[in-house]
Amino acid sequence: MVGSCSSRPCQAHKMCHQSGKSSYVCEDISLLTCNIDQQIENGKILTNAPDENKFLDKAMFQCDNGYIASQHEVKCKASGEWQAATCTEMERLSDCKEILDKYPTARNGLYEIELWKSGQILTVNCDMETADGGWTVTMTTSLYISI
Incomplete structure (x- = not known):
């Protein structure tokens, strides 16, 4: 200095x-705060409450669909900016396990996959945490008809 x-x-x-x-x-x-509207290309910073943007507070970092985060949590720095994090475009893979193998920081959520035989693009729900992760989860809807 x-x-x-x-x-x-x-x-x-x-x-x-x-x-x-x-x-x-x-x-x-203790009075320093980070801008909750900080612009992040292909992503955003999510705070749980308005007062969670003070110096050294943490916030969730989330990328848009089709992108993977370099990290999932950022800290508020003394400069009034959030710690740097980036969103990288994901390669479209064929299943949730392949996504987790290639992108170990992937979290539970919706992902686009490309079926290897037909080339069809599907949006699937991936469980990246249960039993070592990489599970494609089906969501069922029940339909009840009263007669």
Whole structure:
């Protein structure tokens, strides 16, 4: 560090910001917040409550369908921005197990697969956690008819 912040003039739980060659400002880090509307290409940051965007708070990171997250959780940094995370376009594979093998960070949810014989594209629900994951889960709907 160079300048007046190099002497670490701020008390605990405060962050030094240089405001000239020889002056500084100490900011209370407990008041620092991250922008809940931070733009993420092909993804978004999800907070559970409005007050969960303060310095060092964690939020869920989710990618759009067809993309995989570099991580599933991000922290609020002192800069007022969320920790960097990216969404990478997924290769369309043939089943949930193949998706999990290729993308170990994949989570439970809907994925598009391409059937290997017909080439048809289907959206399926994948369970990536139960018994080592990679399960294609069917969702059934019951229809009751009263006579």
